Amino acid sequence: MIRNLQHKYALSERGAKDMIKAFVCCTLSYLVLIFPVGLLYSLVSDLMEEKAPADRISFYVIGSILCLALILVTTYLQYNATFLSTYKESGIRRISLAEKLRKLPLSFFSEKDLADLTSSIMADCALLETASSHWIPELVGALASTVLIAVSMFFFDCRLAIAALWVLPVAFAVILTSSKFVNRKQEKQMDAKMAFADGIQECLESLRDLKANNSQDDYMIGLDAKIKAVEKRTIITELNNAVFNGSARMILKLGIATTALVGGKLLADGSIGVLTYFMFLLVVSRIYDPMTTTLDNLSGIIALNVPCSRMNEILEHAMQTGTDRLSNKGYDIKFSNVGFAYNDGKQVLKNVSFTAKQGEVTALIGPSGGGKTTVSRMATRFWDYDQGTITVGGMDISKIEPEKLLELYSIVFQDVTLFNNTIMENIRIGRKGATDEEVIAAAKLAHCDEFAEKLPDRYNSMIGENGCDLSGGERQRLSIARAFLKDAPIILLDEATASLDVENESLIQESLSKLIQNKTVIIIAHRMRTVAGADRIVVLKDGNVAEQGTPEYLCQIDGIYSHMAKTQMESAQWQLKNTRSYKEGKQA
Numbered sequence: 001m002i003r004n005l006q007h008k009y010a011l012s013e014r015g016a017k018d019m020i021k022a023f024v025c026c027t028l029s030y031l032v033l034i035f036p037v038g039l040l041y042s043l044v045s046d047l048m049e050e051k052a053p054a055d056r057i058s059f060y061v062i063g064s065i066l067c068l069a070l071i072l073v074t075t076y077l078q079y080n081a082t083f084l085s086t087y088k089e090s091g092i093r094r095i096s097l098a099e100k101l102r103k104l105p106l107s108f109f110s111e112k113d114l115a116d117l118t119s120s121i122m123a124d125c126a127l128l129e130t131a132s133s134h135w136i137p138e139l140v141g142a143l144a145s146t147v148l149i150a151v152s153m154f155f156f157d158c159r160l161a162i163a164a165l166w167v168l169p170v171a172f173a174v175i176l177t178s179s180k181f182v183n184r185k186q187e188k189q190m191d192a193k194m195a196f197a198d199g200i201q202e203c204l205e206s207l208r209d210l211k212a213n214n215s216q217d218d219y220m221i222g223l224d225a226k227i228k229a230v231e232k233r234t235i236i237t238e239l240n241n242a243v244f245n246g247s248a249r250m251i252l253k254l255g256i257a258t259t260a261l262v263g264g265k266l267l268a269d270g271s272i273g274v275l276t277y278f279m280f281l282l283v284v285s286r287i288y289d290p291m292t293t294t295l296d297n298l299s300g301i302i303a304l305n306v307p308c309s310r311m312n313e314i315l316e317h318a319m320q321t322g323t324d325r326l327s328n329k330g331y332d333i334k335f336s337n338v339g340f341a342y343n344d345g346k347q348v349l350k351n352v353s354f355t356a357k358q359g360e361v362t363a364l365i366g367p368s369g370g371g372k373t374t375v376s377r378m379a380t381r382f383w384d385y386d387q388g389t390i391t392v393g394g395m396d397i398s399k400i401e402p403e404k405l406l407e408l409y410s411i412v413f414q415d416v417t418l419f420n421n422t423i424m425e426n427i428r429i430g431r432k433g434a435t436d437e438e439v440i441a442a443a444k445l446a447h448c449d450e451f452a453e454k455l456p457d458r459y460n461s462m463i464g465e466n467g468c469d470l471s472g473g474e475r476q477r478l479s480i481a482r483a484f485l486k487d488a489p490i491i492l493l494d495e496a497t498a499s500l501d502v503e504n505e506s507l508i509q510e511s512l513s514k515l516i517q518n519k520t521v522i523i524i525a526h527r528m529r530t531v532a533g534a535d536r537i538v539v540l541k542d543g544n545v546a547e548q549g550t551p552e553y554l555c556q557i558d559g560i561y562s563h564m565a566k567t568q569m570e571s572a573q574w575q576l577k578n579t580r581s582y583k584e585g586k587q588a
């Protein structure tokens, strides 16, 4: 049962046990509400039998105090078992989701969109919180207490019990049979919401390009259609809920009428006494209240399937694992017949073999789409390869825990990610715990001091979201400073100096040459000038190693590298041929 609950409602083991406790407490708290009814029944019975209530006054006072105490205690227990444990569990769920996401390979994220994941972490967690604190324990509590009360009703009078209880299975049947239909509508509503959230996110991210291309109006038409789709789907879902839940509620109310009618008839026939009739009416009024709430929640509980399966998909997805004990000898990176395909199944790397040696600079070059970035993703376990092996210092990287492996790398990406924080803290991400002096030394090596010193708060200046207050070159220099600070034995530079001007590129390359001494360096570059000084060049074309060797050797064989170098030399001399006619046109 515990395992079932864990899977069904994406709970931890402790969360599932707490949920069972909540079921028991809810049942008790509903059951004790019947005690005051019993006391009232006894009082009316005494009055009718003309017993002197004065003799029984202490019985009623003690009985009332006991009822009150029981209600207080069970309410307190129910509160603790549902609310406190739910919020504890919610914290555990959110942390385990975050932990899991941290350990999932990037391949998982390329299958999912950000809006979907954000919704799982925020909205789905909040929904499960409400379900675990209210809907599910209330449903189980109301059902269990109703069953017990129903049994005692049958004990008193079968005919009246049937008149009071026939509505329950009918109302439940309405909700359960409609659930599949309602679920489908809810799934469609969720899809429409996701498409809309994606649209908003895409719109905000691409605002600059939309403005530059005067495409805002066209884009807004598409976004408007998505909003309308959400509106339509929400109306349909709410209508469905209203029809089915409304019908179930009405059927429940019929129970009071049938009890009154059947009871009246039996009373007139003399089959039952006034007291039994009165007691049934009292009990019926008590059991329908929790049942009405329960029926409302039942459709919500059934619809939990969608968020729970989305959450389980994250929680049960295979993680990248490995040892955190390194036994590598040196830091040579060796690719042996590595093959890889992204989720679309297209083979992107085919039998890739090369060695990036420690103390050398290995440059990956080749035409666009040749597989350079993919090779770097394999080396860092951002994605796991399908065939072959990759080793670092002789140790198979697929057996190394990804976070441990990444400790060996200083990486500078082409698309830099910065945080809305100070320059100092953005660089300190390279090595947590580095002193201010160490951060500033790294910043100076990456020539960040040139712009940091000019800012009002110098290294303590805020740089805006993703460094929006800085230029492309300045952002790139910050990420290079991080790599300097981390000072790991393997350096991976993915077009690291691409957004720098020639002067800054030369200065940073000079600093980089100090950083890379005795390290394994892999550079991905398009500009042949950047890789001319490399010790080894690996040319990747269509996922194959087309050529490899020293720059001199590759020039001699007159292959792709030599052709690319020549073409880039020619393009360096290229100029706008139409300059004259352009000027003439302007003057005219």
Ligand SMILES: Nc1ncnc2c1ncn2[C@@H]1O[C@H](COP(=O)(O)OP(=O)(O)OP(=O)(O)O)[C@@H](O)[C@H]1O
Pocket: 110, 342, 343, 344, 348, 366, 367, 368, 369, 370, 371, 372, 373, 374, 375
């Ligand atoms: N996340 C992904 N999902 C599916 N296919 C991808 C993904 N990333 C890259 N590819 C495909 O893999 C192939 C190799 O891409 P990769 O980015 O490794 O090439 P590259 O040599 O680095 O290109 P460029 O020089 O343009 O950056 C391309 O055909 C690309 O379309």
